Amino acid sequence: MPYVNIKVTKEGVTPEQKAKLIQGVTQLLVDVLGKNPQTTVVVIEEIDTDNWGIGGESVTVRRQRKQ
Amino acid sequence: MPYVNIKVTKEGVTPEQKAKLIQGVTQLLVDVLGKNPQTTVVVIEEIDTDNWGIGGESVTVRRQRKQ
Amino acid sequence: MPYVNIKVTKEGVTPEQKAKLIQGVTQLLVDVLGKNPQTTVVVIEEIDTDNWGIGGESVTVRRQRKQ
């Protein structure tokens, strides 16, 4: 019955990578807590780099500054 | 003052359906807990079927497999 | 498959009231969107009034001021 929400920056995550995240985190909850995978929900949200901040600045600006 | 977040798969939910969800969940909080509807916030998020996992696989794959 | 998160202030919500919220919001998603109730997840979170702000002040202070 767990619910997992994964937020990452929107930078071309492929359906295959999303499938691996869903499969991997569901298996982790089976292995560690014995949860039922059939009722384990995983929601991936992709966030624009303008909308993600760390260190007080957006990821967009952070990436530009580091080039 | 309640805050309700409803996440559903992005599959053509109409503005009319969204209005019914907002109206219905707000009324539920009035009826059950006596909350003030004027400060009850409802946020609906629609999630791509590639990004929603259940049973260890994405809804996209699950739908294809079940056809 | 929907996921619903309901946040309310922690002020003595009873198990019966929680059951009504869970039942009501699940039925709403069945009625409006035709969702499967068996995979509809509802999570209620109760938040201390010190930790809930509206109008720039905590609900604790707001309640005291209105007395």
Place this chain on the structure above:
Amino acid sequence: MPYVNIKVTKEGVTPEQKAKLIQGVTQLLVDVLGKNPQTTVVVIEEIDTDNWGIGGESVTVRRQRKQ
């Protein structure tokens, strides 16, 4: 290490405004709680006005009604 999620209606928030929100909320956590800005994460989510409800109706309808 704090995590801050800001949800606002999707109505033309500019990258400059997003940068100010990220900078401002990160600084607030430094000032009030002495948190390390380098591990403070801020995620801004913009929500369609059809998907945001208050007072039992969507912001779209609320805006039209108030004109």
Place this chain on the structure above:
Amino acid sequence: MPYVNIKVTKEGVTPEQKAKLIQGVTQLLVDVLGKNPQTTVVVIEEIDTDNWGIGGESVTVRRQRKQ
């Protein structure tokens, strides 16, 4: 920079199990998306069984009914 929120029912999850969830999901994001573990945040929330609904009823009631 990912942020992961894991919600499970509050039923005696040990610090060792929590450590395994944190380690496992962080490693998954490194393996699948090449994310930096140093800025990957994982937040585990444990929810009372009265407050978790599935199939229109609370986990508390569901467990009692199945005994």
Place this chain on the structure above:
Amino acid sequence: MPYVNIKVTKEGVTPEQKAKLIQGVTQLLVDVLGKNPQTTVVVIEEIDTDNWGIGGESVTVRRQRKQ
């Protein structure tokens, strides 16, 4: 109408500090986006250090290791 969720580790945040966070983030949304403070909701959640992971380990372990 914004909704802000602030998650921090549970380490003795005082009601005064919470009030400053609520006041500060509400004012920020007024200043940057011209939002109405009366419908701006702020929810602070305090998370046990066992339940907060960064760099693949819990904050509890991280703190012990750094002493």
